Amino acid sequence: MDLDQLRTFDRIVREQSFTKAAAYLNITQATASMRIRALEQLLGVTLFQRGRTVTLTDQGMTFLPFARRIIGTVQEGREALRRVERGRIAIASLRSLVSPLITEPLLRFQQHYPGVDVVVNEGRQAQIVAMLHERDVEMGILCWPNIDPLLVDLVPLVIMRERVPLVVAPEIAARLPARPSIEEVLALVPRVISLRWWQAEPETAAALVRLAKTSVELPTGPARRLAIKGEGLGFFVNSAVADDIEAGRLVEIAPPDFEALHRDTAMVVRSLAALDRDMLADFIAEIARECAKVGIILDNRLASLGDKVA
Template sequence: MDIDQLRTFDRVVRDGSFTKAAARLNVTQATVSMRIRALEAYIGAQLFIRGRQVQLTDQGLGFLPYCRRMLGVLQEARETLRRAERGRIAVGSLSTMIMPMVSKALLRFQRRHKEIDVIIREGRHNQIATMLHERDVELAVICWPNLDPLLTNVEPLLIIREDAPLVASPALSEKLGLTPSFNDILDKAPRYLHLNWWQVAPTAATSLAQSPLIQVELPTNPGRSLIEAGEGIGFFVRSAIADSLADGRLVEIRPTDLEPLHRDIALVVRKRKALEEGHLLEFANEIATEGRLLGRILKDNLTTE
């Protein structure tokens, strides 16, 4: 029995699915199945009833609290050891916020503190939430409000609202005209790109996703390239396309019958007590300095620090 097997068992219980657990853990479904089989072999009991919905057996229900107790003790031990380490900071961030919020902050911080190791981990919101839950990072940039059931307690230090314009290439924008309606866009745009900016998509984005347009789901950079080539439209948070808007490769589309969209993000810490470590607070303030340039500040708990 090892830590990966215990974490996988706990993750399957939380998600009720081997497939979802695999996605959360960033492993294949086959790996999840292998770990569970190995754990069952070690314990000598079947833990799950496999089917369309995965359910715990009576033995699995009995084992669950002990599993979580072991994981909790290991997490506490890791956190204690990390506190004992000097000169190490671990930060998680949404992939799209590394450049606009974290990179310049990191450069300034490390120029002053060359002796400190700074670990930056990136991912989607649920991946960063898992990192916070498992104490792999102390500080993080995540979507807000946090709806991840795994992460029930975090302290927001800074909450920012960034607008998310609908954009197209100049050529496609010209075809749409200055004041296109939603139907004009449906008639003339070749495809709509899904980009996962939100935990729950706003109504306007959902409406486009339900339209007759051809739809493609892509990461940010390939999606931006496709739209710059005139092959579609999509909502982007402004920081992800600022350069393309500035040099004219992309143009904002303002539909007359769609409300402007935005995305809220937050700089969070698992527990505010962690900021008593001076270097973590200093780095948080550096990230916040960049964050304040991105959009409207909804909450700022670092200004008096």
């Protein structure tokens, strides 16, 4: 039994596909199949039911937590060795919050720790949870509460609430009454932009997509450009469009028949023991200060930890 076999087994469980797991691991599907066959022969059991979909057998379900425990232990060992060799911090964040929350804190942090390597990963909720699960990162910034079943015991350090305004181009806003109905807005906009900010989409955002003639799902960058050109409207987290609103490139509207939205996010760790590393605690404290500028702080566990993150 080797680590590659266990990682392949774990990835197939997550992807429910040999093909997708192989692509993620950057190996061929034949290699993935060979690793699983070798593991099954070693254990003397069948781990997967193979067919149009790939599912765990009862034996595979029983073995899964042990495999993940081994993977996690090896990752912890490697991380410990890296810390001894050289100072290193690895964190992950939702893509929409990397720029507003991490850029300035990183600059301040590196002034005090010029010799420390810093790795900032970005992605969607499930990707960040996976990185925390695999201990590839020590801290994550993700939607809260976390409902991903892969990790249910994350410890929130700071919980932030951010406004999610509905925005349109100024030329469209100029043609609308002061308090337009959503029907009046949609009559002037060709499509609704969906950005999937949430783990579970709020009914208000889902209703907007249902009412639209057409919709498109895009990452933040191209979605902003589409909205600025007057080719769509959408709910954007405030930090993504605040500069555009201030510069007049976008205008926030508030149809009375559509409630205001917000998104809650949190800085999380797997254990408060992560804060025993002074450099990580200092970096987290810097990011927490930025959170207070971006949104409303709903909970701040760092404040109660005193000197540990001072």
